[in-house]
Amino acid sequence: MANEKPPMVEIKDISKSYRRGSQIIPVLQGITFDIAEGEFMALMGPSGSGKSTLLNLIAGIDKADAGIIRIGGVDITTLTEAELAGWRAANVGFIFQFYNLMPVLTAFENVELPLLLTPLSRKERRDHVEMVLSVVGLADRMDHYPSQLSGGQQQRVAIARAIVTDPAILVADEPTGDLDRASAEDILSLMDNLVHRFGKTIIMVTHDPRAAEKAHIIQHLEKGVLSAS
Amino acid sequence: MFIIKLIIRNAFRHKLRSFLTILGVAIAILAFGLLRTLVGLWYLGVEQSSATRLVTRNAISLVFPLPISYKDRIRQIQGVKEVSFGNWFGGVYIDEKHFFPNFAVEPRSYLDLYPEFVLSPGERDAFIRDRRGAVAGRKLAAKYGWKIGDMITLKGTIFPGQWEFVLRGIYHGAQKSTDETQFFFNWEYLNETMKRTTPRRADQVGFYMIGVTKPELAAEVSQAVDDTFRNSLAETLTETEKAFQLSFVSMTEAIMIAIKIVSYVVIVIIMVVAANTMAMTARERMAEYATLKTLGFGAGHIAGIVFGESVVIAMIGGVVGVLFTFPAAHWIETELSQFFPVFSVSTLTVYLDLLAALVVGVVASIFPTWRGATISIAEGFRRIG
Numbered sequence: 001m002a003n004e005k006p007p008m009v010e011i012k013d014i015s016k017s018y019r020r021g022s023q024i025i026p027v028l029q030g031i032t033f034d035i036a037e038g039e040f041m042a043l044m045g046p047s048g049s050g051k052s053t054l055l056n057l058i059a060g061i062d063k064a065d066a067g068i069i070r071i072g073g074v075d076i077t078t079l080t081e082a083e084l085a086g087w088r089a090a091n092v093g094f095i096f097q098f099y100n101l102m103p104v105l106t107a108f109e110n111v112e113l114p115l116l117l118t119p120l121s122r123k124e125r126r127d128h129v130e131m132v133l134s135v136v137g138l139a140d141r142m143d144h145y146p147s148q149l150s151g152g153q154q155q156r157v158a159i160a161r162a163i164v165t166d167p168a169i170l171v172a173d174e175p176t177g178d179l180d181r182a183s184a185e186d187i188l189s190l191m192d193n194l195v196h197r198f199g200k201t202i203i204m205v206t207h208d209p210r211a212a213e214k215a216h217i218i219q220h221l222e223k224g225v226l227s228a229s
Numbered sequence: 230m231f232i233i234k235l236i237i238r239n240a241f242r243h244k245l246r247s248f249l250t251i252l253g254v255a256i257a258i259l260a261f262g263l264l265r266t267l268v269g270l271w272y273l274g275v276e277q278s279s280a281t282r283l284v285t286r287n288a289i290s291l292v293f294p295l296p297i298s299y300k301d302r303i304r305q306i307q308g309v310k311e312v313s314f315g316n317w318f319g320g321v322y323i324d325e326k327h328f329f330p331n332f333a334v335e336p337r338s339y340l341d342l343y344p345e346f347v348l349s350p351g352e353r354d355a356f357i358r359d360r361r362g363a364v365a366g367r368k369l370a371a372k373y374g375w376k377i378g379d380m381i382t383l384k385g386t387i388f389p390g391q392w393e394f395v396l397r398g399i400y401h402g403a404q405k406s407t408d409e410t411q412f413f414f415n416w417e418y419l420n421e422t423m424k425r426t427t428p429r430r431a432d433q434v435g436f437y438m439i440g441v442t443k444p445e446l447a448a449e450v451s452q453a454v455d456d457t458f459r460n461s462l463a464e465t466l467t468e469t470e471k472a473f474q475l476s477f478v479s480m481t482e483a484i485m486i487a488i489k490i491v492s493y494v495v496i497v498i499i500m501v502v503a504a505n506t507m508a509m510t511a512r513e514r515m516a517e518y519a520t521l522k523t524l525g526f527g528a529g530h531i532a533g534i535v536f537g538e539s540v541v542i543a544m545i546g547g548v549v550g551v552l553f554t555f556p557a558a559h560w561i562e563t564e565l566s567q568f569f570p571v572f573s574v575s576t577l578t579v580y581l582d583l584l585a586a587l588v589v590g591v592v593a594s595i596f597p598t599w600r601g602a603t604i605s606i607a608e609g610f611r612r613i614g
């Protein structure tokens with residue numbers, strides 16, 4: 001049964017190293033794994049093990065040295081920079097540890113950002129933004145600036161921004177890393193909801209075992225090599 | 230639309246920083262505009278000195294006089310249309326601080342030769358008829374509240390004594406740039422007094438002013454005049470009014486060039502300061518630019534945002550600077566009228582001001598724009614730690 005549908009994310013033999021001066025630092029070595037559609041995967045591992053690097057490769061904001069990254073059937077390693085930007089806008093939602101909202105824009109405007117690159121009308125954009133803000137429970141905070149929101153609320157705005165274009169996969173780099181327990185719980189159940197109710201595929205980097213528990217699969221990255229648990 | 234909104238909001242994010250940058254640009258533009266106006270007016274003054282007027286003075290030095298008898302001999306020279314003469318009087322009104330140029334001139338020929346000093350026919354006649362008559366420029370008269378018929382007393386320096394004049398006319402300039410702060414009076418009054426008090430100084434003039442029939446004749450006539458008085462007791466030096474003025478101000482020309490350079494240096498300095506501020510601002514916002522790129526915005530968008538912010542700030546500074554230039558110029562004209570009788574800011578200067586502000590904004594943004602546009606997303610995020 002599982003073989004009928006290709007996996008959402010297929011990673012084959014990717015490697016990545018950084019160059020620091022004349023020194024070459026290998027970070028990822030021959031990583032291979034798949035993620036099925038609607039899966040919630042946690043990526044754990046010690047600091048500096050390359051989790052963020054791997055996530056960035058999957059999300060198309062960094063380039064692998066070798067290997068294939070096929071997402072929804074598209075090998076993104078073959079795309080040009082410009083194609084990749086368009087591809088990201090349509091297919092990937094990003095959630096960051098520090099929210100990365102634009103401080104000069106309101107919650108509404110922050111969520112609207114990705115839609116500005118689509119042909120949607122003003123009215124359609126408004127409908128979409130209001131819809132996702134109510135999904136994350138912030139319909140009443142639309143006109144607030146990030147500085148007027150708590151960390152948990154800011155992260156919810158960021159999640160709303162990530163899902164407003166209805167991308168198939170969401171990548172989250174330590175989304176609860178900067179939040180207290182209660183806010184972290186909120187964010188995690190919201191993400192859980194996105195998987196179950198909306199069928200999103202989520203890849204989440206985390207250091208927090210309790211956060212990882214919410215995931216269906218936990219992968220460990222250590223010394224550039226992956227091991228499932 | 231969104232880009233513009235973001236540019237405007239970013240520009241005023243750090244209120245103090247933006248305010249100081251705008252203030253800096255405004256002051257630089259103000260200084261640039263005023264210095265340029267100064268230089269422009271100076272060159273205009275030199276240029277406007279008529280090409281058909283010559284000035285003859287003693288070949289040894291301007292302080293030595295020439296005999297009045299030269300007048301008729303000059304008049305006979307081919308190409309001479311009109312001869313007038315005068316003395317630099319150097320009288321002091323109230324005290325030395327109240328300086329204005331004052332001359333003794335032969336009224337009729339002087340007014341003919343200087344049509345840019347406009348008098349009504351009535352005033353003109355009254356001035357020519359009255360031995361003690363004097364004429365003042367409109368600005369000068371306004372400054373001291375003089376009216377026609379007023380008695381004006383100057384203390385002589387070159388020609389000792391208290392000299393009393395009756396104001397018979399107030400001239401206005403034919404052009405906006407005509408000097409309206411001069412004071413001239415009837416040469417006869419000076420000469421008659423000298424005859425009585427110091428006869429050896431009578432019948433002497435400081436300089437002749439010669440109108441030639443055609444500007445092309447200027448060189449020829451100059452030569453002819455000087456040849457006429459060669460080997461006489463008082464040899465002459467004749468040059469165009471322009472050259473005459475330049476000989477006064479040859480020092481000044483060097484100063485003008487220096488001022489010109491300074492005006493550009495001011496712009497370069499503010500450019501460096503603004504570039505530093507923009508680079509700092511852009512560096513702080515790299516993670517935001519990386520976020521925008523992550524969301525699918527391109528290098529062009531980021532470049533537009535960084536560039537736009539820099540240009541908006543610089544142009545606001547430029548406009549503020551221009552707005553302050555006018556009251557500043559007005560202040561100079563009223564308070565420093567003895568140095569700058571006319572200090573009007575030209576339209577060209579306003580355009581140059583705005584152009585300079587634009588250049589400051591563009592140059593200041595080059596590096597941060599390039600950086601913001603080309604930085605990779607991963608590196609952009611790395612910068613917030």
Ligand SMILES: Nc1ncnc2c1ncn2[C@@H]1O[C@H](COP(=O)(O)OP(=O)(O)OP(=O)(O)O)[C@@H](O)[C@H]1O
Nearest residue numbers: 018019020025027046047048049050051052053054
């Ligand atoms: N641009 C870069 N240039 C040089 N080295 C880099 C660069 N980016 C990452 N690295 C190195 O690659 C390694 C993996 O970094 P990465 O950020 O992926 O780790 P991580 O697992 O996300 O760590 P953390 O849990 O602390 O976030 C680290 O040793 C890091 O120093």
Ligand SMILES: [Mg+2]
Nearest residue numbers: 051052053173
């Ligand atoms: Mg990381």
